[in-house]
Amino acid sequence: MSARRSSFHHYGPWLVAGTAILVGIAYEATRHHLVSRESVIVFLVLIPTIILHEIAHGVVAYWCGDDTAKRAGRLSLNPLRHIDPIGSVLLPILLIVTTGSAFGWAKPVPVNIGRLRHPRNQAVLVGLAGPATNLLIAAAAGAVIHAAVTPQMYFATSINQWPLGWEIVFFVGYINVVIAAFNLIPIPPLDGASVVERLLPASALPAYYRIRPAAMVLVIAVVFLAPGVLDTIFNHAIGWWEDLVFPRFSYP
Numbered sequence: 001m002s003a004r005r006s007s008f009h010h011y012g013p014w015l016v017a018g019t020a021i022l023v024g025i026a027y028e029a030t031r032h033h034l035v036s037r038e039s040v041i042v043f044l045v046l047i048p049t050i051i052l053h054e055i056a057h058g059v060v061a062y063w064c065g066d067d068t069a070k071r072a073g074r075l076s077l078n079p080l081r082h083i084d085p086i087g088s089v090l091l092p093i094l095l096i097v098t099t100g101s102a103f104g105w106a107k108p109v110p111v112n113i114g115r116l117r118h119p120r121n122q123a124v125l126v127g128l129a130g131p132a133t134n135l136l137i138a139a140a141a142g143a144v145i146h147a148a149v150t151p152q153m154y155f156a157t158s159i160n161q162w163p164l165g166w167e168i169v170f171f172v173g174y175i176n177v178v179i180a181a182f183n184l185i186p187i188p189p190l191d192g193a194s195v196v197e198r199l200l201p202a203s204a205l206p207a208y209y210r211i212r213p214a215a216m217v218l219v220i221a222v223v224f225l226a227p228g229v230l231d232t233i234f235n236h237a238i239g240w241w242e243d244l245v246f247p248r249f250s251y252p
Helices: 002-031 037-063 085-099 119-148 164-183 193-199 202-225 227-245
Strands: none
Touching (some): 037 119, 119 193, 119 227, 164 227, 202 227
8 A cells, every 4th residue: 555655656746747738738729729629539538548458468468477567567557657758649749730640659568478378379368458458448438329329419510519528438439449450450569460470380480570570660651651551441440330339310
């Protein structure tokens, strides 16, 4: 208990101050029409989404025998332990201001695959834990919308015509679907690559491990040089989610 209290005294003021600053910036930006309300909601939803994604990797690794993330203090819900200043704050804000869309990452949770009880099989579980968490959150948000949506909301010309609370719930689902879809792309270091690694014969793994670090260049190239590929993936994922979420109303 005393350790937790000490941790709160150490991180608490920074957490409160940082949250207040973000809320203040968001309020002023929307009040002066520098960014849209939708962009602010997307940014504020993106941060906890990528943090919970990373925590899920560490939790499943811990369940499977690897306590590396736990010893590093990365199973905490304290966002300061997970935020990457560039990937979690600066890049998303820059992209929202310049393009209206957001992209980012949290600090990767450390996982030692060799400490898992069944490394090859459980590495897949650890890898898919993040996208699975995002899909569960998206399903929960979708269930809430499905239960409460009205014909007036459904036929609104834009989501930003919804009441603020429902708009936030919608973007919680939307962002989590996008994050899950992106991370399931089977290119290292994205989570979908864990399935590819499991399907490779053991004899091919040494060569795969040698070329895996270079695959990050391919991910960056897809993100910045071939955004149409990502748009196709995201549109299919969002379309599938919306087909499940929204009831079919006839026009009033």
